[in-house]
Amino acid sequence: MLEACQVAPARAGDQSELLHLLAGLPAAPTRAEFHAAVDHPEHDSANRLVARLGGRIVGHLEIVPRDVLVGGTTVRGAVLDRLAVLPECRGAGHGQRLVQEAEERLRRSQAVVAFSRTRIAASYHELGWSVLGRDAATPGRPTEILARLLEEQQPRDGESVTMRQWRHVELPAILRIYRQNALRYTGPADRDETYARWLVSRGAFDSIIVALVGQDRYELKESSARIVGYCVQSGTRVLEIAADPEFPGLDREILARVCAEAIENDRQEITYESSAADALHAAVAGDTSLVHAGDRMIVAKVLRPLDLLTALAPLVAARVAADGVREMLELGLDAPGLRASIVVADGTGVVQPGRVGRSYLTLSAEELARLLLGQCDPAEAAAAGRLEASTQVAVKLAGQLFPRTPLWCPLWDDLPA
Structure with a gap:
């Protein structure tokens, strides 16, 4: 033994x-x-x-x-x-x-x-633990990536953008861009300024490029120039690229700048690390596969499912209201560690512990985690036998209340210094 x-x-x-x-x-x-x-x-x-x-x-x-x-x-x-x-x-x-x-x-x-x-x-x-998806890292040659980006480049209307190395006083602006993008994902750290300053101080990066519009002056506030995107790099690894949603296509321009600098510094390869749902992976990979044998997986475990469901209730209610649904909706969840229903009515989401109602799902703790974290397609899971629905309405409700959400756990937060 x-x-x-x-x-x-x-x-x-x-x-x-x-x-x-x-x-x-x-x-x-x-x-x-x-x-x-x-x-x-x-x-x-x-x-x-x-x-x-x-x-x-x-x-x-x-x-x-x-x-x-x-x-x-x-x-x-x-x-x-x-x-x-x-x-x-x-x-x-x-x-x-x-x-x-x-x-x-x-x-x-x-x-x-x-x-x-x-x-x-x-x-x-x-x-x-639930397996949620790949921790995507895509290698590519800067010359080939830049050629693809320039070939596919679409004219962008609006103000011209310039790029340069960041200044420490611009950290709040970088945080603003980060949050604009992170809110649509599952997994990112909710960075505040204290945490972000620690993240910068530990030195797990070599370069931060910022993209800005307006007249570039050295200022403590964005009065004459506004930061609309950024990129964090560590050696040949591109850890984060994020852009203001008002500037579609800017992320590709930032990647092009990264590639141009890599060529200038005689770097033969870069690796782009981001959400597997990020379209820039395709620009980096070209015709090669996006899946690699050494890819790591992102796994998760919901330790307090009732607390998570309660935290998600206002978001679920807002999502239902945005879809224009006015009638009351109720979905029950019956899983190890959780027996409860979520009721959405009049723009409010309420969790009722101990009750599942008429339309409910019976599922494992692992499948429950995937559902609450936005990594489950209820119809597909039901067809595969990973969950059981008391009614057909239950599967439809689950897809409506807990739609698929892209997964992203930014590597910058965890990269060794």
Whole structure:
């Protein structure tokens, strides 16, 4: 019988042993990264867990608390990052023991949902985590990408845009652009200025390019020039490109600028990392496949489903009102950890615990997570037997109240410094 490991928070003297353990990760942290973590706005030394076997550290997992956006609603959440187990100790369940301990700590902290990006999604699935989608990273040659962008370029009406390196006083404007884009996704961190300043201070980037309209002067406020887009890069990795929705096609212009600079600096390849739903992946990939063997998956677990449903209720009601639906709607959900219905009437969404009503869905905890996080097609799930509907109306209601939402967990938040 295999000996069970003991999981507990890391101690101050564990740093060297942990750096040795984590050196095997594709993106290993440095000592500077350990020090930067202490400055995180929500730093708690107990969030770095280690698994010990006979006094020796054999595994590591970091809990990163953060507020997360789910289709425009902010919920309390966390990311599980840098799960690592010594090669000679793998297969004994130490990694799963670390994840289970992290889950318990998150439940006690009132976290609603947890995310992780991983290449061992099957191991997480065994613990009840839902596989949501790919963490898309698309490599391409700058010369070929630029040629495609210029060939497909459409004239854009309106003010001309200039681009340059950012200034620190422009962080609020970058945050504004980020939020304009992040609200339509599931998974991004809800960055405020304090968090964003920590994100910048840890140095996990080489360059931030801003796109602006108007006369460019050095100002503390956007009075003569307005920032309408930005790009964050780390080496050859393009971590984020975002543009003001009022400037369609600007994201392609920013990518073209990135490619031009890469060519100037003799970089033979760049990698674009964003939501799998981002159309820029196709511009980078060209005729090559968008799916790669080494792609990581994004997994999630809803720790407090009733709290998540309650948080989503106002958003669901606003969505129904925008569709012009005036009659009362009720959908019940019957799953492990949740038996409740959501009722939408007169522009208000109310959750009624303990009641499912006439039209309800019976589904697993994993499928419930996908539904609430906007990653489930109810009709497809019903056809595949992943959920059961009491009426045909229930499937239609589920698609109406919880439509598919693009998934994006920005890498900049988690990239080692």
